[in-house]
Amino acid sequence: MYLAATAVLLEVLRLRVPAVRQGLATVVPVYRERERQRPSGAMWLALGYAVAAWMPPHAAVAGILAGGLADPAGAVVGSRFGDGAPKSHPGSLAVAVTALLVVHVAGVPWMAAAVAGAGAAVVERWSGPLDDNLLVAPVVGLVVALLA
Numbered sequence: 001m002y003l004a005a006t007a008v009l010l011e012v013l014r015l016r017v018p019a020v021r022q023g024l025a026t027v028v029p030v031y032r033e034r035e036r037q038r039p040s041g042a043m044w045l046a047l048g049y050a051v052a053a054w055m056p057p058h059a060a061v062a063g064i065l066a067g068g069l070a071d072p073a074g075a076v077v078g079s080r081f082g083d084g085a086p087k088s089h090p091g092s093l094a095v096a097v098t099a100l101l102v103v104h105v106a107g108v109p110w111m112a113a114a115v116a117g118a119g120a121a122v123v124e125r126w127s128g129p130l131d132d133n134l135l136v137a138p139v140v141g142l143v144v145a146l147l148a
Contacts, residue, residue: 068137095117
């Protein structure tokens with residue numbers, strides 16, 4: 001919870017105080033072009049982790065691990081095999097498979113892990129106006145809490 005509060009505070013300062021924005025851009029040059037004027041994916045990820053952390057421990061662990069590993073896997077595979085599309089079928093498949101494997105390794109039975117992987121892929125690909133980083137961990141955690 002403190003991580004999420006810190007991330008939100010840092011983003012508010014970054015977006016409202018030019019000196020903070022310039023300092024962070026120099027020290028941590030990781031912000032994408034679309035994040036220059038709006039909250040970063042890292043902040044949304046921290047909030048997603050905070051939501052997942054309120055779930056039962058096995059669901060929280062599965063959701064947080066899937067949130068941290070599935071989206072980067074999707075980005076790597078999608079950028080390599082996705083024909084330049086921001087969201088691609090290969091990337092979505094990588095998200096699903098990575099989430100499935102991570103959730104299963106966290107101790108969740110295969111069927112529940114498969115549903116969690118599918119849920120991760122769906123919200124990563126079609127997150128609508130919300131950032132997918134906010135949704136993956138809680139959705140995976142919710143599926144695990146309900147099915148495992």
